[in-house]
Amino acid sequence: MKLYMNRDSGNSYKVQVLISLLKLPCEQINVDFATKQHKTPEFLKLNPRGEVPVIEDDGTVIWDSAACLVYLARRHGGGQWLPDDAAGMAEVQQWLALAATEGQIGLQYTRRGLKLGRWTAGTLEQGHAVGRVALATLENRLKDHDWLAGDHPTIADVACFAYVETAPESKLPLEPYPHIVAWLSRCKALPGWPAR
Amino acid sequence: MKLYMNRDSGNSYKVQVLISLLKLPCEQINVDFATKQHKTPEFLKLNPRGEVPVIEDDGTVIWDSAACLVYLARRHGGGQWLPDDAAGMAEVQQWLALAATEGQIGLQYTRRGLKLGRWTAGTLEQGHAVGRVALATLENRLKDHDWLAGDHPTIADVACFAYVETAPESKLPLEPYPHIVAWLSRCKALPGWPAR
Numbered sequence: 001m002k003l004y005m006n007r008d009s010g011n012s013y014k015v016q017v018l019i020s021l022l023k024l025p026c027e028q029i030n031v032d033f034a035t036k037q038h039k040t041p042e043f044l045k046l047n048p049r050g051e052v053p054v055i056e057d058d059g060t061v062i063w064d065s066a067a068c069l070v071y072l073a074r075r076h077g078g079g080q081w082l083p084d085d086a087a088g089m090a091e092v093q094q095w096l097a098l099a100a101t102e103g104q105i106g107l108q109y110t111r112r113g114l115k116l117g118r119w120t121a122g123t124l125e126q127g128h129a130v131g132r133v134a135l136a137t138l139e140n141r142l143k144d145h146d147w148l149a150g151d152h153p154t155i156a157d158v159a160c161f162a163y164v165e166t167a168p169e170s171k172l173p174l175e176p177y178p179h180i181v182a183w184l185s186r187c188k189a190l191p192g193w194p195a196r
Numbered sequence: 197m198k199l200y201m202n203r204d205s206g207n208s209y210k211v212q213v214l215i216s217l218l219k220l221p222c223e224q225i226n227v228d229f230a231t232k233q234h235k236t237p238e239f240l241k242l243n244p245r246g247e248v249p250v251i252e253d254d255g256t257v258i259w260d261s262a263a264c265l266v267y268l269a270r271r272h273g274g275g276q277w278l279p280d281d282a283a284g285m286a287e288v289q290q291w292l293a294l295a296a297t298e299g300q301i302g303l304q305y306t307r308r309g310l311k312l313g314r315w316t317a318g319t320l321e322q323g324h325a326v327g328r329v330a331l332a333t334l335e336n337r338l339k340d341h342d343w344l345a346g347d348h349p350t351i352a353d354v355a356c357f358a359y360v361e362t363a364p365e366s367k368l369p370l371e372p373y374p375h376i377v378a379w380l381s382r383c384k385a386l387p388g389w390p391a392r
Contacts, residue, residue, distance in 0.1 A: 002275040003268045005353065032338070048332070048333045048336040048337070049294065049298075049333045050329070055310045058240040060283045062283070062286045062287070062290065063290055063294075064289065064290045064293040064294070066289055066292075066293050067286045067287070067289035067293055068286070070282075070285055070286045070289045071285070071286035071289075072281050072282075074281075074282035074285055075282035075283075076287070081321040082232060084266050086266075086268075086270035086271035086272070087256045087258070087267065087271075089266055089267070089270055090263045090264070090267035090270070091258070091263070093260065093262055093263035093266045093267075093292075094258065094259055094263040096258045096262075096289075096292075096293075097260040097261075097262050097263055097292075097296050098245065098260070098291050100296035100297050101296050101297065101300050102245075104297050105301060105317050119318075119322075120322055120325070120326070121301050121323075121326065122315075122316065122317040122318040122322075124319075126315075126317060127317075129316070130317065131315070133245060133246070133247070137244045137245045140244040145245055151383065163271060
C-alpha cells in the first residue's frame with residue numbers, strides 16, 4: 001500500500017494514525033506543497049480534488065481522509081474501527097462530518113491562515129465561531145463518554161483528533177474543554193498511536 | 197420515524213430524497229429557523245450541533261445529513277445505496293466528504309450569503325473558488341460515468357445533488373458543466389425522486 005501524504009497535513013496524519021494502529025505495511029510518499037505537487041496533472045489523475053491524503057492499495061485509489069479511514073477500517077480493521085450496524089456506522093459518520101465541516105473550516109483553515117497567511121474561508125473571528133461549535137459539540141459528547149462513538153475507539157476519534165489537538169495553533173485554547181483534553185490523552189495512549 | 201427538517205434546507209432535502217426513494221413512512225417536523233428553533237435547549241438535546249436534519253427512528257437519534265443517509269441506506273436500503281465492500285463504501289465516502297466540505301462552503305454558504313446576507317465562511321469570491329473545485333471534481337467524474345460511485349445510484353448522488361442543483365443561486369451557472377447537468381436529470385428521473 002502507498003500513502004501520498006504531507007508531513008504538515010493533519011488530514012494525512014489521520015490516515016497515518018490508523019495505518020499505525022492497524023500495523024499495516026505502507027510506503028509513505030511525501031507530496032511537496034512548496035512546489036505545488038498536489039496540483040500537478042500527474043497528481044490530479046490520482047485525486048482530481050488536488051489534495052492529500054490519497055491511498056493506493058492493490059490498484060484501488062481512494063482520496064479524502066475520511067474515505068481513506070473508512071476504506072482501511074472496513075478492509076483491514078475487522079469491524080472494531082467502523083461498526084457494521086446501521087446505528088453504529090451512522091454514529092461514526094456524524095463525527096466524520098463534524099471533522100469535514102466545522103473541523104476543517106473552524107480549526108484547520110484558521111490554523112493555516114495563522115501559519116501561512118492563507119485565508120480561504122473567512123476571517124479568524126468567523127473561523128473561531130465555527131471552531132467553537134466543533135469543540136462544544138465534542139465536549140458535550142465527551143463529558144459522559146470516553147469515546148466519540150459507542151464505547152470503544154473508532155475512526156470517529158481518529159478523524160477528529162488531528163485538528164482538535166492543534167486547536168491552540170488556531171488560537172483556540174483547550175483549557176475550557178477539560179473532557180476534550182482527557183480524550184486527547186486517551187487517544188495518544190492507544191497502543192500504536194504515532195507521534196506527529 | 198421522524199425527520200426534523202426545514203423546507204429551505206438542502207441538507208434536509210438530501211434526507212427527504214432518500215426517504216422518498218426508499219418509500220419509508222416518516223413524519224416530517226418543520227424546524228422554524230425564523231424563531232431559531234434549531235438553537236433552543238430542547239432541540240440541542242437532539243443535536244448539540246444545532247442543525248437540521250435529525251432523524252429519530254425507534255429511539256435512535258442521528259444528526260448530520262450524511263450520517264442520516266448512511267443510517268437509512270444501511271438500515272433500510274438493502275445494500276444498493278451504500279455498498280458493503282471496503283472500496284465501494286469508501287468511494288461513496290469520498291463524495292459525502294466533498295459534499296460536506298467544498299459543497300457546504302463553496303455552494304451552500306455562498307447561496308445563503310446571497311439569499312440572507314449571512315457570510316460565515318468567506319466572501320463570495322472565496323466561496324466561488326471552493327465551489328468550482330466541487331463542480332470540476334464532479335464534472336471530471338461524470339464525463340465518463342453515469343453515477344458518482346460505482347455503476348448505479350448511491351447516497352453519493354443524493355448527498356451531492358442538493359447544493360449542486362442550486363449552484364446557479366450561488367451565482368455559479370452550470371452551463372460549463374454539461375455532464376453535471378445531464379446527471380442532475382438522471383437523478384430526478386429516478387422513481388420516487390421528490391420535487392423540492
